[in-house]
Amino acid sequence: MKEEYVLELENIRKEYPGVVALKDVTLRLKKGEILALIGENGAGKSTLIKTCSGAVVPTSGKIKVNGKTFSRMTPQLASENGIAIIYQEFNNVGELSVAENLFLGHPIKKGIVIDKKAMEAESIEAFKQLNIDINPKELMKNLTVGYQQMVEIAKAIHQNANVLIMDEPSAPLTSKEVKSMFEVVRLLKSKGVSIIYISHRLEEIFALSDRIEVIRDGEYIDTLITKDANVDQLIKLMVGREMTQVYPERPDYTDFSETVLELHDVCGNGVKNINFKVHKGEVLGLGGLVGAGRTETAELIFGAAEKTSGKIIFKGKEINPKSPREAIDIGIALVPEDRKRHGALLGTSINHNINMPIYERISKFSVINTAIEKGNSEKYKKEMNIKAPNLDQLVKNLSGGNQQKVILAKCLAANSELIILDEPTRGIDVGAKFEIYKLINDLVANGKAVLMISSEMEELIGMSDRVVVLAEGLVTGVLEKDEVDADKIMMFASAVADKEE
Ligand SMILES: Nc1ncnc2c1ncn2[C@@H]1O[C@H](COP(=O)(O)OP(=O)(O)OP(=O)(O)O)[C@@H](O)[C@H]1O
Ligand SMILES: [Mg+2]
Missing domain, CATH: 3.40.50.300 (P-loop containing nucleotide triphosphate hydrolases)
Structure with a gap:
């Protein structure tokens, strides 16, 4: 019997100036399964899943939803076809209430007036279905990141999503919050929702997924059945080489x-x-x-x-x-936890970001010594394997993990x-x-x-x-x-x- 897929991404290619982010990647999602998508920073995970909402338009390739073929998606099409995405940096409005966030873009109206009461009542229902308890009147910004994420999930489900895509949902959560999120994800699976789950934490992949797709450098590598896979194998598929140690040796220094x-x-x-x-x-x-x-x-x-x-x-x-x-x-240098808020100047280059703390030191009469500047950022780009075509690439165009490497490099550069x-x-x-x-x-x-x-x-x-x-x-x-x-x-x-x- 032919396997039924709810979502098929076929030979997706995405080119940016100087970067081929995806090279003919294929991904197939079955009904009611949790498919993990893994790969190194910059492998193309976020880019791939963004094609499902039209946030990224593929250079070539096809997207099939329940057998219907699209050459590109739009947010409207995605929502009509039951696809919801929770992005790596999710977008909610802190100044609005939980209920208003849940109904963002399609509020319940009584005539021409927004019906807050009805929205609040329906929010409570939506949370109940997920066994969670959140006050719909609370301002979004007052919730912990964990609860904010629950609202995102509730929103997706409330819009009748049957495909839920989650891009590193656990990264900002506490271990307790991760547990409750897992419960919700498993509940959704039991209701027949299909899920794509992206994470760098392999223990989560093993705890949650049915199958695992690995991509590397924008290329499809392999898909494994989770219960037949092991950690070493996954690491090898992701990084393309054997990695036996996780922590490098350091001489025991006790003085x-x-x-x-x-x-x-x-x-x-x-x-x-x-x-x-x-x-x-x-x-x-x-x-x-x-x-x-x-x-x-x-x-x-x-x-x-x-x-x-x-x-x-x-x-x-x-x-x-x-x-x-x-x-x-x-x-004293500090690499902050909340890198989105305190970290990088997203609109400027890798080079500029890394050298920011030392410009005074490497300038003479306000003229920057560009050789030192360049050498410095080259060094970190190489040592940390920052994935970018060159040092002039804007930080906002880097993958999430590579942005973090730039921030780390910047702090280290301060010496x-x-x-x-x-x-x-x-x-x-x-x-x-x-x-x-x-x-x-x-x-x-x-x-x-x-x-x-x-x-x-x-x-x-x-x-x-x-x-x-x-x-x-x-x-x-x-x-x-x-x-x-x-x-x-x-x-x-x-x-x-x-x-x-
Ligand atoms: N707007 C853009 N312009 C240029 N290059 C881009 C753009 N968006 C993404 N890229 C590049 O595409 C590649 C894939 O990035 P993507 O964000 O999909 O990686 P990822 O697998 O999600 O990584 P991470 O684990 O770090 O989140 C990277 O090399 C990135 O720099
Ligand atoms: Mg990503």
């Missing part, structure tokens, strides 16, 4: 005699009495659950928030940076003494992660100090010399290298009750 940063009873920005030290040559991991105060602590050190009391000592001197600029000038990394590999593919870990190791080998916030337990354990654990704004544990393990970190991460007086 942490020189302190770079000391926090003494630092309070403010939601944290209390924070004490820890980061040494020259050390990667200090900062662990804890989301909301524990890790980013908040980083902001205090970086001058992005003001402390109310306590002392921050940097290279032996007390500092009180009033702004990130001040912090950068004294030798700071202390580098704070907030979730440095979120949204980054396995191969590039390895390169970033090598860069972190090089930094500390060259006498820098690194403070690394990570919610990925393995990364925290794999990269840190010591780990400080926070919970609800307090330091709950400090683990030396030989004590660092997942159980202990988890224990301290949830150990608040005993600490609070």
Whole structure:
């Protein structure tokens, strides 16, 4: 019997000036299945799925929905044919209520007036179907990212989507939120909805999908049945070579005699009495659950928030940076967690972004030394494998993961003494992660100090010399290298009750 597909992308090709993003890629989605789409940063995943809504118009190829053939889609056609997409950077309106967001573009009207009550009532129904509980009157911006995403899913389902495409939906979520999102996705599958799921986290792919399609460099590579696949095999298909190690070796360096940063009873920005030290040559991991105060602590050190009391000592001197600029000038860099808001200048080139913090240093009488400028960005483009035709490419035209690499490069280029990394590999593919870990190791080998916030337990354990654990704004544990393990970190991460007086 011929297999029934609800969606078929056939020989999709997409060319941009200087880049062939997709080279005749085919993808077939069966009814009621979860198909994972995986590949390295810049492989073409987002571009491929955007052809389903017309956000990207293919240079050639065909799109079949329930057997009907289209050479290109439009948002209207997609919605008429039951296709909904949740984008990597989803688009909701923070100033509107949840209900208004759910009905964005097609509000319920009574005559010519928008019927808020009816929309709210219907929102409640829609959430009920997904077993979630969200107040439809709440402003969208007041919801956690997890709930915002649930609203996006509810919106898709409410529009009667039978194909739901999710582009890295888990990247901004806490592990608890990921669990509830999985429940909703499984519920939808049981109702016959077909799902395309994109993620760099292979454990999610194994937990959720029925089949896995791998693409590499814009080319179709293979499709596997999930239960017959294994991690090593997937990594090899994605990166095109064997990768046996995830964490590069670093010589055990234990001479942490020189302190770079000391926090003494630092309070403010939601944290209390924070004490820890980061040494020259050390990667200090900062662990804890989301909301524990890790980013908040980083902001205090970086001058992005003001402390109310306590002392921050940097290279032996007390500092009180009033702004990130001040912090950068004294030798502190920070790669922010929320890269969309604080990260890159999207409308300018890779070259410009990477060199931004050092223009003063590499200029003489306002003339930039372009050789240094270019050499610098060439170096990072190569080391981090930033995928772009050249350094003049605008950052907004890069894939999500490659934008992050540019931001990381920018912070490293500043050549700071202390580098704070907030979730440095979120949204980054396995191969590039390895390169970033090598860069972190090089930094500390060259006498820098690194403070690394990570919610990925393995990364925290794999990269840190010591780990400080926070919970609800307090330091709950400090683990030396030989004590660092997942159980202990988890224990301290949830150990608040005993600490609070
Ligand atoms: N508007 C554009 N102009 C030029 N090149 C583009 C444009 N949009 C995408 N590209 C290029 O197409 C390629 C595929 O990008 P895409 O965003 O699909 O990757 P991805 O697989 O989703 O990666 P990630 O995992 O990082 O999100 C990249 O090389 C990207 O730079
Ligand atoms: Mg993408």
